Amino acid sequence: MxxxxxxxxxxxxxxxxxxxxxxxxxxxxxxxxxxxxxxxxxxxxxxxxxxxxxxxxxxxxxxxxxxxxxxxxxxxxxxxxxxxxxxxxxxxxxxxxxxxxxxxxxxxxxxxxxxxxxxxxxxxxxxxxxxxxxxxxxxxxxxxxxxxxxxxxxxxxxxxxxxxxxxxxxxxxxxxxxxxxxxxxxxxxxxxxxxxxxxxxxxxxxxxxxxxxxxxxxxxxxxxxxxxxxxxxxxxxxxxxxxxxxxxxxxxxxxxxxxxxxxxxxxxxxxxxxxxxxxxxxxxxxxxTHGSGLERIADVDVPTGYDYVEIKAEDTSDVEVLLDQLGLAFRGQHRTKPVRLWSSGDARIVLNEQHAREQEPHLAGIGFGVADASEASDRARALAVRPAPRRTQAGELDLAGFVAPSGLEVFLNDRRTETPGGQEPAWAAEFDRGRPGGGGEITGIDHLNVSHGWDAHDEAVLFYTSVLGLEKPSVTEAAGPQGLVRSQVMRSASGAVRVSLNVAPVGVSHPEHIALACTDVVEVARRARDRGLRPVPVPDNYYDDLRARFGLDEATLSLLREHQLMYDRSAAGEFWHFYTPRVGRVCFEVVQRTGGYDVYAGDNTPVLLAAQDRLDRGGARPSGW
Amino acid sequence: MxxxxxxxxxxxxxxxxxxxxxxxxxxxxxxxxxxxxxxxxxxxxxxxxxxxxxxxxxxxxxxxxxxxxxxxxxxxxxxxxxxxxxxxxxxxxxxxxxxxxxxxxxxxxxxxxxxxxxxxxxxxxxxxxxxxxxxxxxxxxxxxxxxxxxxxxxxxxxxxxxxxxxxxxxxxxxxxxxxxxxxxxxxxxxxxxxxxxxxxxxxxxxxxxxxxxxxxxxxxxxxxxxxxxxxxxxxxxxxxxxxxxxxxxxxxxxxxxxxxxxxxxxxxxxxxxxxxxxxxxxxxxxxxTHGSGLERIADVDVPTGYDYVEIKAEDTSDVEVLLDQLGLAFRGQHRTKPVRLWSSGDARIVLNEQHAREQEPHLAGIGFGVADASEASDRARALAVRPAPRRTQAGELDLAGFVAPSGLEVFLNDRRTETPGGQEPAWAAEFDRGRPGGGGEITGIDHLNVSHGWDAHDEAVLFYTSVLGLEKPSVTEAAGPQGLVRSQVMRSASGAVRVSLNVAPVGVSHPEHIALACTDVVEVARRARDRGLRPVPVPDNYYDDLRARFGLDEATLSLLREHQLMYDRSAAGEFWHFYTPRVGRVCFEVVQRTGGYDVYAGDNTPVLLAAQDRLDRGGARPSGW
The missing domain is CATH 3.20.20.150 (Divalent-metal-dependent TIM barrel enzymes)
Structure with missing residues (x-):
């Protein structure tokens, strides 16, 4: 029409x-x-x-x-x-x-x-x-x-x-x-x-x-x-x-x-x-539909999971320190580009230093696994999404990439190879193996938390629904020291892909984070601490509040406190998590879900925002260890 | 309490x-x-x-x-x-x-x-x-x-x-x-x-x-x-x-x-x-009220009119050109400060070049006439309004001044002197007479249009109601090429003082203006044109729209068009007005009200915003003369 x-x-x-x-x-x-x-x-x-x-x-x-x-x-x-x-x-x-x-x-x-x-x-x-x-x-x-x-x-x-x-x-x-x-x-x-x-x-x-x-x-x-x-x-x-x-x-x-x-x-x-x-x-x-005049485009191909998340900066060394502390393993340098891959299980973090002069670490790209990259790309093109540049050389995979409204580059891939550790994206072969894949407790990417300006939010929502077929189940608000942060949760019907779109207060830059899923968050936190990580400090008042809200026993509270973990509970299950300090604009969250817990601990976000604000002001107290 | x-x-x-x-x-x-x-x-x-x-x-x-x-x-x-x-x-x-x-x-x-x-x-x-x-x-x-x-x-x-x-x-x-x-x-x-x-x-x-x-x-x-x-x-x-x-x-x-x-x-x-x-x-x-514990402060002293409006800049020469074109007269240089006074009737414009390095012309102060400046100042102090600095020397009036939320300085004066041309504020004697008071058609200040950031608007409303006793009768919205501009009209019960508080879209600076009242806007416009003023151009489409809306006859339309005047009408009377181009952040409007017309031609604001946007982009067409 x-x-x-x-x-x-x-x-x-x-x-x-x-x-x-x-x-x-x-x-x-x-x-x-x-x-x-x-x-x-x-x-x-x-x-x-x-x-x-x-x-x-x-x-x-x-x-x-x-x-x-x-x-x-x-x-x-x-x-x-x-x-x-x-x-x-x-x-x-x-x-x-x-x-x-x-x-x-x-x-x-x-x-x-x-x-x-x-x-x-x-x-x-x-x-x-x-x-x-x-x-x-x-x-x-x-x-x-x-x-x-x-x-x-x-x-x-x-x-x-x-x-x-x-x-x-x-x-x-x-x-x-x-x-x-x-x-x-x-x-x-x-x-x-x-x-x-x-x-x-x-x-x-x-x-x-x-x-x-x-x-x-x-x-x-x-x-x-x-x-x-x-x-x-x-x-x-x-x-x-x-x-x-x-x-x-x-x-x-x-x-x-x-x-x-x-x-x-x-x-x-x-x-x-x-x-x-x-x-x-x-x-x-x-x-x-013959005669309706309604134009049909290629089928939506809802991503089945995350291929990778890309962090870009002139110097990504500080990110590598964090990844090492969290138990991811260095998987190698890209054959032809100043790009490095870290992984553990299905969590793959690509660190990109090309064309990044004077850029601080930030979330620059997301790779999604899809069933048919060619059809998914046809759909993106029909929806007039701007293509993202990708320089390939002989023997490298030619991935279809698009620019999302925030400037984030989204790549779609359907080629996977079998490895001794299970399937992985075919492009991973472009990275020289530095050492074997990580054996850490980190199993994959749980969700991403992406920031947009107030003027790009609706455009971003449309991008994720129309191009990738994500749903938009809920909006939450969290009060931070500099104002309210609104988050629109976008997710695939299966829950395999979850992206939370934040709108920060005008004039305030809100950190983005990559949430890594794991099987034992206490073990990840313990090992990270042994390697020198100081997670975002959680105030004692928070643990008093947890006791009041959930009636947790002292042993659990003391375990949470020892590792600066936050906690939430729903009728379906539990959520344990902690955050790393920010490097540039980005930080990591490590999460463990038990039972059918399927939300994002929204009540804990104000704690994070206040703690990050204190870190930004240089007001961090020495932690207990 | x-x-x-x-x-x-x-x-x-x-x-x-x-x-x-x-x-x-x-x-x-x-x-x-x-x-x-x-x-x-x-x-x-x-x-x-x-x-x-x-x-x-x-x-x-x-x-x-x-x-x-x-x-x-x-x-x-x-x-x-x-x-x-x-x-x-x-x-x-x-x-x-x-x-x-x-x-x-x-x-x-x-x-x-x-x-x-x-x-x-x-x-x-x-x-x-x-x-x-x-x-x-x-x-x-x-x-x-x-x-x-x-x-x-x-x-x-x-x-x-x-x-x-x-x-x-x-x-x-x-x-x-x-x-x-x-x-x-x-x-x-x-x-x-x-x-x-x-x-x-x-x-x-x-x-x-x-x-x-x-x-x-x-x-x-x-x-x-x-x-x-x-x-x-x-x-x-x-x-x-x-x-x-x-x-x-x-x-x-x-x-x-x-x-x-x-x-x-x-x-x-x-x-x-x-x-x-x-x-x-x-x-x-x-x-x-004995025993209620409620603390009473000094009475509100609602301003009876404008003593002056102050425009500040490193160089106010371009403003003087406009004032001369509009028929105001130079009234003299302040005895001790780099400050000059222009006037016509009760319209007094103070041009201030002190402590103004690298500042472009902007609305910096408003002088209000009040019945009892001492009581009005007591009230402002009780309301914890920050005092504005005023350097006085021997023989000069010591006016009470306060800083409004936008940074605008508000001065209160109750001393007036008789002159051959009628009463005027006593401080006017501090200016050497350059030449006799203007005999133009401009009779006073009709209203002021002041801009605030989105984050200072409510604070400004409270300032004008609590300190000056203004009412807040209406809010209007006007669509401009860069977004909606909201205006809260504040006015004294008598209508002698009217201040419109604008909130411009985030990131957009909205011009402020001083509206001068006159008895014959056509004559003011004609004389201004003879002295070289080119008012903000009004598109032909606007006059076609006026014809459709009000059924104006061709003679009236052609008079309006000749002088680039805008027009509005209510059941009570008519409103004729035009705008000068902006100098720095400020421009002048000249208005003539007939009958009991008591509003602000809100429907014409989008015309002004679009025209100013064209002028800012350098896209002004040569006018017809």
């Missing part, structure tokens, strides 16, 4: 927005009235620029407070409409969005609204314009799309149809299935927005907190299937009022927006295919 | 918080449990530090999910309580906050809750602790303070009373008047927070958006009068969960917090006095 976007979604001038939308690959735009009013370009210039860029101007929006009014006001409203139609003629736009009246309506009657829309339809037709009537969620009398359609039907005018906006329908909890009762050719326009699950007044929610599809809580894929079944063939257009996207880089946000539409079409096409398969029993799934 | 604050209001470590609270002048603090848990100081150390700083530790909070539970859970809860009482003993805190159960309550019975609290009371008494029971707004069964008091009354235990929190009472819309039905000695603690008028789920509202008293929409002065009448004599304690205050400088925020309490006590004392005056007919108002 044609892909469109309202100019109000983006920052910058109207010309900036047009250039960015064309660059991202949109087919058309909706011109938001204020964007034109504040522009110093004439409607004719805007039209010509859009023409040159290959963008259609799909909608002029919005025209407010038209119907349900007194006869006198109707005449004034028709005068206003004529002025807008004149502007639309100059722009070459043939569809106008007319919202249900919020301010001046005094008559609550389908009949009156229909008659008044018919008058508007007559005027519109004389300008070659179509009126797309939309029920705003906060319309004075009219806030339900089923009623706006009833009125449009009553108006019975070829120039009068409806505009359907997912926000106005889903924010009110209205069932979108009745869209299928509307003839497709009377749906003149469709606007799409997702939203976070907030309980707040719908106007503020709508004006400040909308999200691109896939970033919120609604099933927009299902929404689009209703449109397809109704026979709608017009544009799918994003209308996302969001305070953050109004500020972020215009070109980057346009790409981000387009990615959400590509993802959404694919999702809707798959739902239609599934529905078709059910309906036609043994029928061909591929055939069932 | 004693002034206290919960440590959760502030950023930093627990020690930072104690130092800052003592520095600001608080009498005590509530220790928020998590602040202690994450601290590396022992309870004994915290107690000793607080002792040395002269702070009492008034409350340990919170203890959650105690009552309304099964007998088994009650035993476990009593075990938890014992651990907390042990910690309180070490801290030397004798009051614990027990919130109504949100998670584990299964029994909805006053009798059962009362019995369980009586058990807790027995245990508490053995530790010398009092239990302050509080109805959380989102308690599972119990969310009304009237019921929490009923249960405490039923418990009938000397160690069991209530804690009253303005947020939990007012967010639910409960009438606080029934506080007067509770015996003062059974109100064990009082927590105060204001809040913005948001419609959202009460838990998020409470956890992220509380404000200090005077910054939100609630009448906390009235709330405190109910406490005084009930005979409450304990601390008034601030408990403000706010994402911003968790990040701002600990010391600055503690001062800001204390200012809100001083203001609140004064306000409550005045309400009590007024009530007393009404009750006792001709009785003495001063006597009526």
């Amino acid at each position: 044609r892909r469109s976007i309202a100019t109000v979604c983006l920052s910058g001038s109207l010309e900036d927005k047009l250039y960015a939308c064309a660059d991202a690959g949109f087919d058309g735009v909706e011109i938001f009235e204020q964007d034109l009013v504040v522009s110093d370009r004439s409607p004719e210039e805007i039209r010509a620029l859009a023409d040159r860029l290959g963008l259609s101007l799909d909608l002029y929006q919005p025209f407010r407070d038209f119907e349900g009014v007194t006869p006198e006001l109707l005449e004034e409203n028709l005068r206003r409409a004529r002025e807008r139609f004149e502007t639309m003629r100059r722009l070459g736009v043939d569809t106008v969005l007319v919202c249900s009246n919020v301010a001046t309506a005094t008559v609550d009657s389908d009949q009156v609204s229909a008659e008044q829309l018919r008058r508007l339809g007559d005027l519109a037709a004389s300008y070659g314009v179509r009126v797309a009537f939309e029920a705003l969620a906060w319309g004075r009398y009219l806030d339900d799309y089923r009623r706006s359609w009833r009125i449009a039907e009553l108006a019975d005018h070829e120039a009068v149809g409806v505009c359907l906006d997912s926000f106005h329908i889903l924010s009110r909890g209205h069932d979108p299935a009745a869209i299928e009762d509307i003839p497709g050719d009377k749906i003149f326009f469709v606007q799409l927005a997702d939203a976070p699950g907030l309980t707040m007044d719908v106007l503020s929610w709508s004006r400040h907190h909308r999200l691109f599809p896939g970033e919120g809580v609604w099933d927009l894929g299902r929404f689009v299937t209703h449109l397809a079944r109704a026979g709608y063939t017009g544009p799918l257009s994003l209308e996302v009022f969001n305070d953050v996207f109004r500020q972020t880089d215009t070109f980057r946000t346009a790409q981000h927006a387009l990615r959400s539409l590509v993802w959404l079409e694919d999702r809707a096409a798959r739902l239609l295919a599934d529905d078709g398969a059910v309906r036609h029993a043994a029928g061909s799934a591929a055939g069932s | 004693r002034r206290s604050i919960a440590t959760v209001c502030l950023s930093g470590s627990l020690e930072d918080k104690l130092y800052a609270c003592a520095d600001a002048g608080f009498d005590g603090v509530e220790i928020f449990e998590q602040d202690l848990v994450v601290s590396d100081r022992s309870p004994e150390e915290i107690r000793a530090l607080a002792d040395r700083l002269g702070l009492s530790l008034d409350l340990y909070q919170p203890f959650r999910d105690f009552e309304g539970v099964t007998p088994e859970l009650l035993e476990e809860n009593l075990r938890r309580a014992r651990e907390r009482f042990e910690t309180m003993r070490r801290l030397g805190v004798d009051t614990v906050l027990v919130c109504s159960n949100v998670a584990t309550a299964t029994v909805d019975s006053d009798q059962v809750s009362a019995e369980q609290l009586r058990r807790l009371g027995d245990l508490a008494a053995s530790y010398g602790v009092r239990v302050a029971f509080e109805a959380l707004a989102w308690g599972r069964y119990l969310d009304d303070y009237r019921r929490s008091w009923r249960i405490a009354e039923l418990a009938d235990h000397e160690a069991v009373g209530v804690c009253l929190d303005s947020f939990h009472i007012l967010s639910r819309g409960h009438d606080p008047a029934a506080i007067e039905d509770i015996p003062g000695d059974k109100i064990f603690f009082v927590q105060l927070a204001d809040a913005p008028g948001l419609t959202m789920d009460v838990l998020s509202w409470s956890r992220h958006h509380r404000l200090f008293p005077g910054e939100g929409v609630w009448d906390l002065g009235r709330f405190v009068t109910h406490l005084a009448r009930a005979g409450y004599t304990g601390p008034l304690s601030l408990e403000v969960f706010n994402d911003v205050f968790r990040q701002t400088d600990t010391f600055r925020t503690a001062q800001h917090a204390l200012r809100s309490l001083v203001w609140l006590e004064d306000r409550a004392a005045r309400l009590l006095a007024d009530d007393g005056a009404v009750r006792h007919a001709a009785g003495s108002a001063a006597g009526s």
Whole structure:
């Protein structure tokens, strides 16, 4: 289907927005009235620029407070409409969005609204314009799309149809299935927005907190299937009022927006295919979306685990000291690059010193194991993800890599080799064996904790859901000495891949960490201590609090205290863990889960944040040993 | 009354918080449990530090999910309580906050809750602790303070009373008047927070958006009068969960917090006095607050107008060019300082080049005319506002000056002299007359538009309300090319003083402006143009939009267009205005109001923001003349 976007979604001038939308690959735009009013370009210039860029101007929006009014006001409203139609003629736009009246309506009657829309339809037709009537969620009398359609039907005018906006329908909890009762050719326009699950007044929610599809809580894929079944063939257009996207880089946000539409079409096409398969029993799934115009991209290939995590810096020696203390083993130097591999079990840490001048240690890349790297890469490319550079030489594996919104490079690999210690990624053979694989208690990577700026968070969520098929089960908040840190947990359905996306307070850099899974955290901690590690100190008050909360016995408390371990418990099991001090921007956590414990000890995060703050200020006390 | 604050209001470590609270002048603090848990100081150390700083530790909070539970859970809860009482003993805190159960309550019975609290009371008494029971707004069964008091009354235990929190009472819309039905000695603690008028789920509202008293929409002065009448004599304690205050400088925020309490006590004392005056007919108002313990400070002296606005820079020549173009006259050089005065009518602009090396022109000070500068200054000092330096020499007026949260210096003056052209501030005599006062159409200062960072906004609102007695009638939002700009309008009841506080998007500097009132904006614009001014260009599309919105005739539109004027209209009158380009961070607006038009043309702000953005990018087109 044609892909469109309202100019109000983006920052910058109207010309900036047009250039960015064309660059991202949109087919058309909706011109938001204020964007034109504040522009110093004439409607004719805007039209010509859009023409040159290959963008259609799909909608002029919005025209407010038209119907349900007194006869006198109707005449004034028709005068206003004529002025807008004149502007639309100059722009070459043939569809106008007319919202249900919020301010001046005094008559609550389908009949009156229909008659008044018919008058508007007559005027519109004389300008070659179509009126797309939309029920705003906060319309004075009219806030339900089923009623706006009833009125449009009553108006019975070829120039009068409806505009359907997912926000106005889903924010009110209205069932979108009745869209299928509307003839497709009377749906003149469709606007799409997702939203976070907030309980707040719908106007503020709508004006400040909308999200691109896939970033919120609604099933927009299902929404689009209703449109397809109704026979709608017009544009799918994003209308996302969001305070953050109004500020972020215009070109980057346009790409981000387009990615959400590509993802959404694919999702809707798959739902239609599934529905078709059910309906036609043994029928061909591929055939069932035929005619919907919904474009399907390569299948999502959810990562089965972590191939490696990459830490980059000009000098990674301090990281190597930590890895050695934690019991990982040096696995060798890369044949051709200043890159080194450390491992234990399935935990592989790649230390990269190339092109890293003056960089402090930071999380630079994640390698995921997938079933079919070629298909997974096709999907990433279809979602317009920027490829990551990888210099390969003869005999080296050519991995597909992509740049995630934080700048993190994500590589996908499906080639594995058998070794005496079990399977491992085929690229590991590019590293000279320094000494045999580690025999430590570390068994793999439990999860990653990645930081994003406040302005890249939603984009990151969409990246991990659309490209990698991760789910977004929960958001947590932890109070630190410098403000609240919010974390969005992303995970694969199996739990094999878990990435926690942190948003730190404005102006504060929040550390990232790599959580290593192990079978005996006390043993890891003991051995690390013998090798000189001083874990992040845990205050005595914390252990007093543990005693109060969980009623732990003194032996357990003293074991925890001895090794500066933190603890959590759920109905399903226990969680024992500790943190290393930070090196550059990154630190390690070592975790041991028992039973079915499946969360992240969120209550312990404030303890970590306070302790790291003390270390940063140089206020660490000597520990007890 | 004693002034206290919960440590959760502030950023930093627990020690930072104690130092800052003592520095600001608080009498005590509530220790928020998590602040202690994450601290590396022992309870004994915290107690000793607080002792040395002269702070009492008034409350340990919170203890959650105690009552309304099964007998088994009650035993476990009593075990938890014992651990907390042990910690309180070490801290030397004798009051614990027990919130109504949100998670584990299964029994909805006053009798059962009362019995369980009586058990807790027995245990508490053995530790010398009092239990302050509080109805959380989102308690599972119990969310009304009237019921929490009923249960405490039923418990009938000397160690069991209530804690009253303005947020939990007012967010639910409960009438606080029934506080007067509770015996003062059974109100064990009082927590105060204001809040913005948001419609959202009460838990998020409470956890992220509380404000200090005077910054939100609630009448906390009235709330405190109910406490005084009930005979409450304990601390008034601030408990403000706010994402911003968790990040701002600990010391600055503690001062800001204390200012809100001083203001609140004064306000409550005045309400009590007024009530007393009404009750006792001709009785003495001063006597009526006797015994309430509420401290009254000097009367607020609402400014009657602007004495001057000060622009500071290393070189203010470019500002002088603008002032000359707008028809203000140079009034002379200050006798002893590199400071110059320009004026027309009551518009006085002071240009200050002292101590301004490398500073670009910016709004640096505001002089307000007041009835009694000495009393107004006493009030500012009582509210712990930092004094602004002013170097005076023999024969010069010694003005009282204060530093507002943005760094803006505010001076207060009550001395005026008669001149042939009417009254003017006495300090004007310190300027040598360069030439006679301007005879331009500019008559005074209409309003000021001041920018604050996102982290100083609420503090600024409190400054203008508490120190200067301004009201905060409305908040507007305007979309600019770099994001939304929010403006809080502050004004005196008479409308003589209007200051609009802008919050620009993070990372964006938003221009400030000085709006000059005039009697004939067309004439000012014409003369300015003759003197070479090119006002901020207004796009043609804007005039097309004006035609559509207001149905203006072509003659008016062409007059507006000729002079690049913007226009607005309300039921009461009209607003005509234009802007000069920015010099440094500041620009001028010239406005003409007709009829009773009393707002600020908010719909035109996006036009200004877009035009300024074009000027900043160097993209200004040649105008038509």
